[in-house]
Amino acid sequence: MSELTRLTAAELAAKIQAKEVSAVEVAQAHLDRIADVDPAVHAFLHVSTESALAQARAVDEDVAAGNVPASPLAGVPLALKDVVTMQGAPTTVGSKMLEGWQPPYDATITTKMLEAGIVILGKTNMDEFAMGSSTENSAYGPTHNPWDLNRIPGGSGGGSSAALAAFEAPLAIGTDTGGSIRQPAAVTGTVGVKPTYGGVSRYGLVAFSSSLDQAGPCARTVMDAALLHEVIGGHDPLDATSINETVPAVVQAVREGSLGDLRGLKIGVVKEFSGEGYEPGVMVSFNEAVEQLRALGAEIVEVSCPHFKYALSAYYLIAPSECSSNLARFDAMRYGIRVGDNGERSAEEVMSLTREAGFGAEVKRRIMIGTYALSSGYYDAYYGSAQKVRTLIKRDFEAAYEKVDVLVSPATPTTAFPIGERTDNPMAMYLADLCTIPASLAGHPAMSVPSKLSGIDGLPVGLQIMAPALQETRMYRVAAAYEVARNESDGGPLINRVPELEVAR
Amino acid sequence: MPTISRDEVAHLARLARLAVTEQELDKFAGQLDIILQSVAQVTEVAGEDVPPTSHAVPLTNVFREDVVRPGLTQQQALSGAPAAEDGRFRVPRILGEEQ
Amino acid sequence: MTAAAELMDYDEVIAKFDPVLGLEVHVELSTNTKMFCGCPVTFGGEPNTQVCPTCLGLPGALPVVNEIGVASAIRIGLALNCEIAEWCRFARKNYFYPDMPKNFQTSQYDEPIAFNGYLDVELEDGTVVRVDIERAHMEEDTGKSLHVGGATGRIHGAEHSLLDYNRAGVPLIEIVTKPITGTGSRAPEVARAYVTALRDLLRALDVSDVRMDQGSLRCDANVSLMLKDATEFGTRTETKNVNSLRSVERAVRFEMTRQAAVLESGGTIRQETRHFDESTGSTSSGRAKETSEDYRYFPEPDLVPIAPSREWVAELRQTLPEMPWVRRKRIQQEWNLSDLELRDLLNLGAVDVIAATVDAGASPAEARAWWVSNLAQEANTRGVELGDLPITPKQVAEVIKMVAEGTLTNKMARSVVEGVLTGEGEPADVVEKRGLKVVSDDSALIAAVDEALAANPDILDKIRSGKVQAAGKVVGDVMRATKGQANAKRVQELVLERANA
Secondary structure, eight states, X not given: OOGGGGSXXXXXXXXXXXXXXXXXXXXXXXXXXXXXXXXXXXXXXXXXXXXXXXXXXXXXXXXXXXXXXXXXXXXXEEEEETTBXXXXXXXXXXXXXXXXXXXSXXXXXXXXXXXXXXXXXXXXXXXXXGOOSSSTTOTTOOOOBTTBTTBOOOSSSHHXXXXXXXXXXXXXXXXXXXXXXXXXXXXXXXXXXXXXXXXXXXXXBOOSSTTTOEEEEEESSHHHHHHHHHHHBSOOTTOTTSOOSOOOOHHHXXXXXXXXXXXXXXXXXXXXXXXXXXXXXXXXXXXXXXXXXXXXXXXXXXXOOGGGGGHHHHHHHHHHHHHHHHGGGOSSSSSSOOOOOOSSSOHHHHHHHHHHHHSOHHHHHHHHHHHHHHSTTTTIIIXXXXXXXXXXXXXXXXXXXXHOSEEEEESSSSSOOBTTSSTTOHHHHHGGGTTTXXXXXXXXXXXXXXXXXXTTTOOOOEEEXXXXXXXXXXXXXXXXXXXXXXXXXXXXXXXXXXXXXXXXX | OOOSOHHHHHHHHHHTTOOOOHHHHHHHHHHHHHHXXXXXXXXXXXXXXXXXXXXXXXOOOOEEOSOOOOOBOXXXXXXXXXXXXXXXXXXXXXXXXXX | OOOOOOOOOHHHHHHHEEEEEEEEEEEEOOOSBOSSSSOBOOTTOSTTSSBOTTTTTOTTOOXXXXXXXXXXXXXXXXXTTOEEOSSBOOEEEEOOOTTSXXXXXXXXXXXXXEEEEEEEEEOTTSOEEEEEEEEEEEEEOOOEEEEESSSSSSSTTOSEEEEEOTTTTOEEEEEEEOOBOSOGGGHHHHHHHHHHHHHHXXXXXXXXOOOTTTTXXXXXXXXXXXXXXXXXXXXXXXXXXXXXXXHHHHHHHHHHHHHHHHHHTTOOOOOEEEEXXXXXXXXXXXXXXXXXXXXXXXXXXXXXOBOOOHXXXXXXXXXXXXXXXXXXXXXXXXXXOXXXXXXXXXXXXXXXXXXXXXXXXOOHHHHHHIIIIIIHHHHHHHTSXXXXXXXXXXXXXXXXXXXXXXXXXXXXXXXXXHHHHTTOOSHHHHHHHHTOOOBOOHHHHHHHHHHHHHHOHHHHHHHHTTOGGGHHHHHHHHHHHTTTOBOHHHHHHHHHHHHTO
């Protein structure tokens, strides 16, 4: 493996600007790594070799001309979740429904990244339409966790998290509706950030649940995530739910945090995120992380959020309801596959046959739940009530943030489970998002950073850090401080302990 | 107590335009029932006096100026179409009427 | 195909039943862009050239509300005496249909932007009927489907369909009345008068082209009958595709006589949509609405609420033009019209165009003369409304001005108007192209005047003895001699000048 693939995004960008290495060499090293390990990992659905190299060449020309770099990440490769549109490559959303579909437009974050000189290597695997917590729901086969190829890499953004942990890319984009950035980050020992809802444009993200979906940065270090956050964040007039404010100064917050001083900061431990369903290995790692935060000078306070226990229920009404409507457009008329058009059948029949053939079981199940929850007579009891539960959860958060600056919890109750273990039990699968969903419902920022490996199975555990809306800087500061302390006490970054993968050639 | 019958599943599938199989009807009836029973607890806590929340930061009046923006060419618009004819999307015959 | 409907005699219908109407009018706004994206809304473009990811419903695309769409909705609401919501939202109306790219329509459901208003409608005999307005809300139009194959080119029997989404997403305002009761035999007339008044209002607001023939104004008529002593409304039908003012009246009347016949024979009315056929004046059965549609409405999560500030609403109220009925009253006084004269003008649909012509600088009498005689005939021949002729009040005023200035004779002026109507351009262009120049070369005129005076010695005497009005006959002779190319005013001057020379 080329050493270039072991470097952080910040290091790569610096070397490219210093002309120690060219952006093309960096891109090629990662493309080679993908060729080597992706047959085993299956993080990518599509690799954009030519456009990636062309983007890298453009950065090299900029460097040669002595131009000011387009961004602090110019020339750094990135893996893009296949839910984000980019011209010149297919966007399938992990679904057979959109097999081969080439969008005629770029998502706003795609445009921002290309303008920043980021080199997009390709599109990563995901649970179909981002519905799932294991990437097993992809129509194109599961992605494997580089820590143990028999285990899931989390979901829905398992392709992006696995690409980072397999050193196929130093940066990735994820999208998080109920935990699809944070849970994969936790189980692969990487960093994943869900920004405040409205902090990053959703224009060009194939919608799952519009009031929850949020794209965010994924990386192997907190600083790299912050650098990417500043590239993709900010107001977008094409997204009416986008917040019209400047991007929080998260890079500066990471610099401050990495000084390792959290004195004066109050950190809340949510009482409800423990007990039944939480693996002992996860709780040990989490409690040790809390002690390290205390050692950094933070005051640790236990807080109670009594309504969090209703979060999962509310989520499993809101997300399916919105998805049943968002996915109605996949009807075989304008794009995507068409099934059963024999010249005799009506448009209505062809629609039904196509949707039956094009959607996988989990997507159909959620469309059915959502159709039920929105249908007349049930709206108030289901969708309406669930929106009220959001208010109760938001109030719990508000009460907690009157006492503390940030909240922490395990990012997910268990470590990566074996592929196939939960596929027949939707309720068990849904529990993977137990800790991540409350912040999603409130629209608050939250992230997962690696804590120590589970002492039980030796697999990664994620520490979730949550902050009030638009207060990403607090969260990054704590994450950066913790990352430094953790690495010092654990003999280096966790990611260095990913087992060597067998190389395909 | 089952809250959702096999017939109701079939009705939902028609509403959602899913040509589900007999086998799926049984499977979904069972799974939807479990899921809906477990999510039904939201009704327990959502009192009359609680207002709904839809977004993290409440925004209002987000408008766009009434100014033309470049869109897609006809070729781009039709690029993903399963079938096209005379600059239009070609679709199977439409049975029902406009609502 | 249903059997030809039995109809009851209209007077009999009225004797037995009370009709109840409900009118839903859809207005396409004449904004620059669509309701939720920046695509142009112009009519008649090449198919699928006025589309973008948003209005094509491509995966990942998002809507953003057009500010002028909202402002227009509020202005319409204010003009209809509605309350304007302090806070309202868009909702998704979910149903599958190929001409709807997202398979949901972004519309307003239980939170319309304007509600609880009324429109006072004047019937031909001067009776005023108040029509209560339930709501006016914002939504988006669908695409258009073309049905290929089959005998009729219609939806039935077609082999496949072709879809054009240029119209998808065009802003629509839907204006819904409360049930209109108590109109008795005048129900069809009230329906027509309401749509006419609404159209005039929307035109005055300058928010829409209000062209029923092009679909920018569409009316669905709900009609039901109840027995004279009944306390509950009967089952209603909804007649679609009513494409002219006259059709509104005919459709309502037809449904009344059809439903009465069904009820009289012991049958029941099926709740359904019906289609109006212009050629036969009848309605035919469409989609049944036996089971109420389950549209699974919920608030559109991609958009944020609209909370029009009271300041903004007040500002918009300031932009309301003089209401057409107020203006009519004023005009009647200013133009000194009898009630009958005003009604004739109204029936011709001439008041607005005449007023606009006056606003453009013409005298009321001249403006009236042009529209009522000359142009009304033209409109009649073409079978269009006066306001839909391809000549604007401004152009008519220009022609009138040229006559007054003496650069055109009346005859030439008619030729100029004809040129404008046939698309030869602005009046000045037509004057140029057709070589219409008044003969103002005095030497030629003097010769003609002298000749005419010589031929009429008696008149010459009268003029010389101070009876100036006698000159008229000579002026007429000169005009005839010059084939109308002379400036009559100048001829008059010359006649007096030469007679006294």
